[in-house]
Structures are given as C-alpha cells and as structure tokens.
Amino acid sequence: MKYVDEFRDAAAVRHAIDTIAGIATRPWNIMEICGGQTHSIMRHGLHELLPDNIHLLHGPGCPVCVTPAEKIDQAIAIAMQENTVLCSYGDMLRVPGNNRSLLDCKALGADVRVIYSPTEAVDIALSEPEKQIILFAIGFETTAPGNAAAIRKAKLQQVENFSALVCQVTVPAAIDALLGNNDFEIDGFLAAGHVCTIMGFHQYYHLAEKYQVPIVITGFEPLDILAGIEKCVLQLESGQHSVENAYARYVTEQGNQPAQDLLQEVFQLDDQTWRGIGVMPNSGLSLNKSYRYFDAEQRFSTVLGDLDLSMSKPVNEACQSGLVLQGKIKPDECPLFGKQCRPDKPLGATMVSSEGACAAYYRYAAS
Ligand code: SF4
Structure with missing residues (x-):
C-alpha cells in the first residue's frame, strides 16, 4: 500500500476487524502508548468496531499532557522576565501550570513565541542578541533529536544568549513503571511507531521478557493499528511475549543511528516527573555536562529559586488526568x-x- 486512503479502506478495515474477532477467545487489555494512536482509534471509531473482548487502554504518550505543572510554572517565571523570549511549540501554550498558562502569561505582555522547529529559537537568538532566548524543550524521543540539534547548533555557533528549559521524557521507562504497578492488568502494548523510527525497538526486548507481555511496534492509520492489535492478540492467544514490528515501512530494529548519536552527545538519562503520575527513575533526559552551559534552570536559577511552589494549587483538584494517563479510567x-x-x-x-x-x-x- 502506498496512499493514506488505502490504510483507511473500509472493506480492508472490516476484514481486519473480523480477523481479530476470529482469533480472540477471551478478554484482553491492550494499551496503545501514543496519544496520536488514541486519536486515530477514536477518530475512525475502531474502539466501537472491535469485538467486545478487546479492551483498548489509553497510555501516557502525549508529551504535552505529561509535562509537569511545575515545569510550566518555571517557563512562565522565566518568560515574565524583562528581555526574555520563551519559544515553544503551540500546543504547550494553553496547558495550565499550577496557576496559569503560557497563553495567560503572553496576554500579560510576556514575549512567548510559537515555533515550528527548535532551531528557529537559535535563529531568534542570533538576530536579537540583546535578549535571552529560551527554548522550551519538551516531548518524547520524537522531539528530542530536534531539540538536541538546536542546542548543538547554539554551542557550535557560540550563541551565548540561548538556553533550553528541558523536560524530555522516554517511553521504555514509562512502560516499565506501568507494568510494575500491580493495580491493574495490561496484557499487551502497542508501542509508538514514530518513537521507534528514531530509537529502534531493541530497547523493548528486556521489558517483554521481564513482564512477559507482547510489545508490538504499531503505526497510526486504522489498518496499522489493527495490524498491531492482531499481532498482539495472536501472541496472547498462543502464550507468547515477544517484540514484533507491525510498522516495518518506517521502523528498523536499530532505528535512526545519527539521531541516537545526537541524543547521546547532548543529553543524559535522568529521573523525570510525569504530570499526574509522579517521578519515574531514568524516564527523562537532561543536558549532559558538556552542554550544561545552555541549561535554562541554571541560567535563571535566581528567578526559579524565588518560585513559591508551596503556594501552588492544582487548577482543579477533581481533574483525574493522572488516572486517564495511566489507562486506569476512560476520559x-x-x-x-x-x-x-x-x-x-x-x-x-x-x-x-x-x-x-x-x-x-x-x-x-x-x-
Ligand atoms: S475530562 Fe476530567 S480528567 Fe480529563 S482533563 Fe478534564 S477534568 Fe481532567
């Protein structure tokens, strides 16, 4: 298949659904990690077409959703300083911190700019040398290489008025934490195809073995997702637990080596707080020693030190997004x-x- 319509073809989707219904003999809980997959499932109504014994759980793979409120508070505190420009992807602007969002802060006069590529932030720094330019570097392994490329560019060009507020998260640690939680049962995982395009899938072998769960690398179109579910159910029905690739048109076992080399050069694994979930060991990336000069938390330590997080209150304590992100409740x-x-x-x-x-x-x- 070559065109996107072919991956949404109604007859082919019906056939794939019937195939899954024919092999699933008992209930199975299957979690799709990525928010993009969740949207595709809902948009195309796959959750309603699948047989009743296939339960799809929605995972924590939405980068904006898992960025902790405290990190947004830090971004706001920095952006409110004179002569600073906070550069961010657009969908971060409306996400509430503990008290307000970056959009509120922009309305109050802060210079918050939406960028489409992280290297734009470096270009702004070069063209406005009298200001401090901060890249809000958030996301999973999909955004990390672009953010790393921007930070590396700043180092190579000695851009001293550029820094990055880093909040990068990684998928394998999240799967490890979810499976280590005995509160509820996940029988199998659909891993995010775009993350694996960069990172490969060798990093999932030990998780499949440790927790004896199938992990299937899965894409985003309806037939991609159904192929992932079918492979997962086939493994579950036959008592297997291996890592399989259902997105071979993009993903290889080793992934994109130059991108991984870039991540290795700029970042190091670190503990990370996930919004609504808490701290997960080695689930994030921070700047390594040779790039720490560009760490916005260090550069603005005086400003951030004044942040009174003890005064912070959740925007709405009744919000259950932490449970939603762990697949424990449906929205x-x-x-x-x-x-x-x-x-x-x-x-x-x-x-x-x-x-x-x-x-x-x-x-x-x-x-
Ligand atoms: S629907 Fe509920 S869980 Fe979801 S964001 Fe709103 S308040 Fe939070």
Missing part, C-alpha cells in the same frame, strides 16, 4: 468530562493537548 468516566471540562475550557492537560485522550473523546465520542 468519559471523569465526572467533569464534557461539563465543567471541555476543549474551550480545559481543566487538565489531557483536554488541552491535540494528542490528549480527553480531547479525543470529546471531539469524536461525546454525544
């Missing part, structure tokens, strides 16, 4: 869903982000 099980909390008035990050599960349910499933 429409939150009592605020579609009532007090809607995309035009979001109370939690999972309703703000274009990849958030609550936004996906509101957009495609709310009656």
